[in-house]
Amino acid sequence: MLQPRQLLACLVPLLLLVPSARAETPTPEGGHGPSAAYRWLDIVLEATAREVERRGARPTVISRAHAISVTAMYDAWAAYDARAVGTRLGASLRRPPSERTPARKQKAIAYATYRALVDLYPEDAAWLAQQMSGMGYDPNDTSTNLATPQGVGNTAAAALLAWRRHDGANQFGDEPGSSGAPYSDYTGYAPVNPPDVIIDPDRWQPISFDDGQGGTVTPGFLTPHWYKVRPFALTTSAQFRPPPPPKVGSARLAQDVQEVIDYNANLTPEQKALVEFMRDGPRSTAQSGHWLRFAQDVSRRDHQGLDRDVKLFFTVGNAALDAFIAAWESKRYYDSSRPWTLVRYYHAGDTLPGWVGPGQGVDWIPAEQWHPYSPSTFITPPFPGYVSGHSTVSAACARVLELFTGSDAFGKVEQLTAGALTEPGFACNIIQQREGVPSQDTPEDCQVTLALPTFSETAELAGISRVMGGYHIQADNIAGLELGRQVADFLWPRARAYWAPGTN
Structure with a gap:
């Protein structure tokens, strides 16, 4: 695995790998243009985006x-x-x-x-x-x-x-112990820390967001019961539970917190674009939707037909499901804190360099004002940190894409504008200013080319983007990537057995 700080600098040319014997062998299916499965997946993702507009991500x-x-x-x-x-x-x-x-x-x-x-x-x-x-x-x-x-x-x-x-x-809100609202918790979860006081820095803390209307809103742990959801292939949600995260007092956690602070104070336009691309925008279809879109990219690249599309989307969609279930089991079990809490705990009363806000660049700020590179209406995802869901789901989906196609090669290139989702309307030298002085060495338009040469590198970029953005520490990312790969390796033969019974 590439070291996190090498990922953006070392995007290697597309790898040409020998197809695996376990791969799903392409079969000519005739016809041109998107298959019916592809078109229906477009409808699925659009329906999801409409739901996100109504209820949030x-x-x-x-x-x-x-x-x-x-x-x-x-x-x-x-x-x-x-x-x-x-x-x-x-x-x-x-x-x-x-x-x-x-x-x-x-x-x-x-x-x-x-x-x-x-x-x-x-x-x-x-x-x-x-x-x-x-x-x-x-x-x-x-x-x-x-x-x-x-x-x-x-x-x-x-x-x-x-x-x-x-x-x-709890889709219908009818589980005993729930509030009656669809998908509501029925397990009695309650956070140890209130939003304004750190009682235990190793435990998750809710964060108050701007509500976009002049007030604030404090979301609770999103679906803390998700470890109880029936998986597609996993035997239990805890099947691959990772070892414990680093705790306050350990050198590892101190190092991870400092890494987040350093990233936040030194994000390049390329890194900001990566953070935003992997975070997605107001109609985000989340990590499962992101990777299903990547599966559609593969469909177009490989000129797939209906049969192959159905099998690919089925495999990727269920890999994401099981990866989320496994990640949420870890989140619920460890209930770990995020950088928002850890920076405030480690540096209480200190002044440190940090991102000030849209169009304001980086300056010296009290630790109590430290802020991830994210809009004030969605500061950090509302659930515990360990493990990173982005990392887990991305690693799982990347791995099944590799197994399905027989190659890690992806070859996607994205053209992005840094700051478009977080600080739109500002010139690049303004969003890159330091201590009130505009940058002298950045292009005005902040256009960025993001190369995604392989599935595995794309997953690793998704994971490190969460550290760069200030949503996760490195331990969350590394454990999540490993968990996702374990989920995928277990799931792949079981998914394939549905359409190719008797194979392994």
């Missing part, structure tokens, strides 16, 4: 919605494959060879994905129905006749949704 909840959607898609498709079995109904939906046509596959996929999305996002039912009608399908067709593709899709989705209805996520 809930990455755990989003990952489950994505996993359900791509699994419904897969289960419907499997009925028209000669070998694949569905996740819930096995081979019982198998259709005869005469029915295994592209049109029937596409129609079954449409109905299954549509039914899943209406269950997950009922407020968008009308919009989703428009998407169905636009494709020439009747959204009101609830047939379960397995001789028809709509019957296959509806049946596959119903079985999956029934299995997920009480999977621990």
Whole structure:
């Protein structure tokens, strides 16, 4: 693994690797342009973005919605494959060879994905129905006749949704002990630290954000019960629980906190762009959505067809689900603090260099005013630090992409503008000013080219971006990357066994 400070400086050329024997071998499938699975994934991600606009980013909840959607898609498709079995109904939906046509596959996929999305996002039912009608399908067709593709899709989705209805996520707010709100906690979690006092610096502390309307809001731990959600492949959420994080009083933690301070005071335009790219913006579809978009990049790059797209999206979506579940188990078990708390604890009463705010650059500030490189309306994600969810999910998805394609090579390049999501409207030399003096050696437009040569480097960049941004210490990142790879290596043969039974 590259050392964190080498990552941006050492983006190597695209690696050309020999395909793994375990990889999913491409099969020519004919046709051009995005497959039906690709187009439905676009709809899934847009529905997610609409939900984020209504309720804010809930990455755990989003990952489950994505996993359900791509699994419904897969289960419907499997009925028209000669070998694949569905996740819930096995081979019982198998259709005869005469029915295994592209049109029937596409129609079954449409109905299954549509039914899943209406269950997950009922407020968008009308919009989703428009998407169905636009494709020439009747959204009101609830047939379960397995001789028809709509019957296959509806049946596959119903079985999956029934299995997920009480999977621990509390989608319907009906778990005993919950508030009755969808996805609310039912495990009785309460933080040790209030927002304004550090009682135990090793434990998580809620943070008050600006609410964008002149007031403040203090979010609680987002879905602290997520360790109870039923995984796709893991035997338990604690299966790969990492060792404990460093504690106050250890040299390791002091070093990690100082690293965060140093990054915050010296972010380059390239690093700011990386932080923002991996953090995403107001309609963020979270890490699962980010990596499903990367899977779409692979689909375009490799000219994939419907069958291969279905299998790829199914694998990536469920890798993200299990990675989130494993990460949240660690977060809940260790309940560890974040840099916001640790900087204030270690440097109480001190003055240190730090980012002042949009268009103000870096200056000397009291430690009590130290702020991650993030908008005041979303200072730091509202849940404990260890392990980093970005690191865990990115490592898991990167690994299954490598295993699926047989190569670590990615080859994506992003053109970004540093500061666009955090301090828009300011010239680059202004956002890079120090002690009130504009930078003399930065381009005015802050345009940045971000290379993502391999899946594994992309995951490592996602992880280190969280340290650079001030949301995590390095220990959170390193343990998260390792956890994600463990999840992926366990999940991959189990996912592949659905569409290629008897292989390993």
